[in-house]
Amino acid sequence: MSTEEDTVQEKKTISLKTSDDEVFELEENVAMEFGTVKAFFGDDGVPRDMMMPIPNVHSKELTRIIDFCTKHLDLKPKAELDEAGKKELRKFYKEYMKEDTTERIMELILAADYLNVNDFLDLLNQTVADRISNKSVEYVRKLFGIESDYTPEEEEALREQYAWAFEGVDEDPAED
Amino acid sequence: METTSFTLFSSSSQTFLVALAFTFLSLFLAVRSRSSKPRRSQSDGGGPSSSGNEKLCNCCCHSNGVDATHLNGGTEKQMVAVTVAETTGASMMEQLVPEITTHALSYLDFQSLCNLSMTNSLMRKAANDDNAWKALYHKDFTSEQDSVNPVNGWKAYYAATRAIVNVNDQFFNFIRDRSLPEMRHLWLNADYVKCVHPSGEFFSGYTAVVRSWQLAFNWEQGVNFQVRDLCARVLTDIAWVTMKTYVGDHLDTGPFSVTNIFEFHNGRWYMVHHHSSVLDEVEHQNA
Numbered sequence: 001m002s003t004e005e006d007t008v009q010e011k012k013t014i015s016l017k018t019s020d021d022e023v024f025e026l027e028e029n030v031a032m033e034f035g036t037v038k039a040f041f042g043d044d045g046v047p048r049d050m051m052m053p054i055p056n057v058h059s060k061e062l063t064r065i066i067d068f069c070t071k072h073l074d075l076k077p078k079a080e081l082d083e084a085g086k087k088e089l090r091k092f093y094k095e096y097m098k099e100d101t102t103e104r105i106m107e108l109i110l111a112a113d114y115l116n117v118n119d120f121l122d123l124l125n126q127t128v129a130d131r132i133s134n135k136s137v138e139y140v141r142k143l144f145g146i147e148s149d150y151t152p153e154e155e156e157a158l159r160e161q162y163a164w165a166f167e168g169v170d171e172d173p174a175e176d
Numbered sequence: 177m178e179t180t181s182f183t184l185f186s187s188s189s190q191t192f193l194v195a196l197a198f199t200f201l202s203l204f205l206a207v208r209s210r211s212s213k214p215r216r217s218q219s220d221g222g223g224p225s226s227s228g229n230e231k232l233c234n235c236c237c238h239s240n241g242v243d244a245t246h247l248n249g250g251t252e253k254q255m256v257a258v259t260v261a262e263t264t265g266a267s268m269m270e271q272l273v274p275e276i277t278t279h280a281l282s283y284l285d286f287q288s289l290c291n292l293s294m295t296n297s298l299m300r301k302a303a304n305d306d307n308a309w310k311a312l313y314h315k316d317f318t319s320e321q322d323s324v325n326p327v328n329g330w331k332a333y334y335a336a337t338r339a340i341v342n343v344n345d346q347f348f349n350f351i352r353d354r355s356l357p358e359m360r361h362l363w364l365n366a367d368y369v370k371c372v373h374p375s376g377e378f379f380s381g382y383t384a385v386v387r388s389w390q391l392a393f394n395w396e397q398g399v400n401f402q403v404r405d406l407c408a409r410v411l412t413d414i415a416w417v418t419m420k421t422y423v424g425d426h427l428d429t430g431p432f433s434v435t436n437i438f439e440f441h442n443g444r445w446y447m448v449h450h451h452s453s454v455l456d457e458v459e460h461q462n463a
Contacts, residue, residue: 121279124412129283137294146295158294164335165290 035116
């Protein structure tokens with residue numbers, strides 16, 4: 001455990017203590033990307049040098065979120081400037097989650113949701129959506145490790161019921 | 177469920193997973209015990225259903241050809257995911273707290289949402305969420321009808337709307353292809369059907385309407401249509417669709433304002449009314 005919380009206020013850093021008792025010091029502008037942190041400190045009231053506990057986030061996730069926010073903060077203003085900046089931001093989004101397992105993404109979603117990091121949450125959700133887009137039910141099951149509790153008959157009945165989603169031809173509208 | 181998962185975050189990930197396992201295993205068992213059907217492992221339904229799903233998948237994938245390799249793709253991810261499932265008895269996806277799941281669902285398209293609901297009964301409950309389908313409806317179709325409360329829920333309404341939009345698209349394809357047999361098949365054989373062509377000519381009754389299309393097909397080359405601003409209102413047996421169309425090879429003729437009305441008989445939608453007229457757009461008016 002480090003006692004970095006006694007840094008002077010002029011450095012403009014915020015201290016967060018994770019579930020595994022690790023203290024992270026981040027620049028204020030990065031920390032303010034976390035909606036939860038922003039709400040905690042508010043405009044006045046809570047002094048900036050107070051350490052904020054985040055018992056629902058593990059240091060592993062926080063490291064990653066900080067990494068994203070720092071890079072994102074750097075790229076976002078460039079993106080608003082010109083087309084090349086936009087392209088770079090898009091590329092960043094595309095590449096950032098490439099190496100992560102779906103399980104890892106889930107863990108990050110939980111952490112990002114707790115910390116209210118909207119941009120990262122958006123990217124995480126979109127990554128998951130892209131991974132299951134145009135895939136079969138079996139693939140989705142395997143990807144998330146979901147075990148089916150349907151009998152073969154139930155599955156068959158369900159597939160018939162949802163045939164409209166895959167063939168897009170005339171279906172009975174009145175029934176669910 | 178919510179509080180349990182958050183406090184467990186404080187331990188190391190290994191014990192966290194195991195602890196989470198017991199929490200959700202008990203939840204899972206509680207959910208299952210309500211239904212009397214016996215639980216089948218994945219292997220039982222694996223054989224016939226996987227081939228069935230591949231067949232379905234080929235139908236739904238228009239531009240991207242999907243082959244069996246996608247099942248083998250990302251083996252590392254699968255291995256990790258499967259290991260998690262073995263230790264927890266319930267997947268991470270199912271463990272996400274309700275509001276996160278709802279938010280995550282809003283990123284899916286309708287096919288993914290259906291796929292998810294077919295994975296197991298727990299996911300089905302989540303993926304059939306009415307609000308998720310309402311949001312999807314507004315995203316895919318129209319932002320209108322926000323205050324509407326469909327009788328069978330938004331998922332069914334979405335399905336019905338998609339069906340009508342497909343029939344509507346087919347109508348324009350029949351015109352483009354100048355296919356009289358299909359046009360005859362689409363219209364309801366009744367004396368109250370009506371058709372108003374952009375020329376202003378009005379036809380009433382099945383025979384007259386079909387003949388008007390025959391004449392149109394004889395005179396004109398197949399035309400290209402671009403449909404915009406489509407709004408569909410679907411009720412149990414009747415649906416009406418309004419739209420704007422641009423016509424021609426360069427889509428430079430128009431816009432036309434089109435209204436189509438359909439009735440549902442014998443398991444399919446029939447056209448009973450078509451009205452197309454020139455749309456007076458204020459910007460194009462010459463003073």
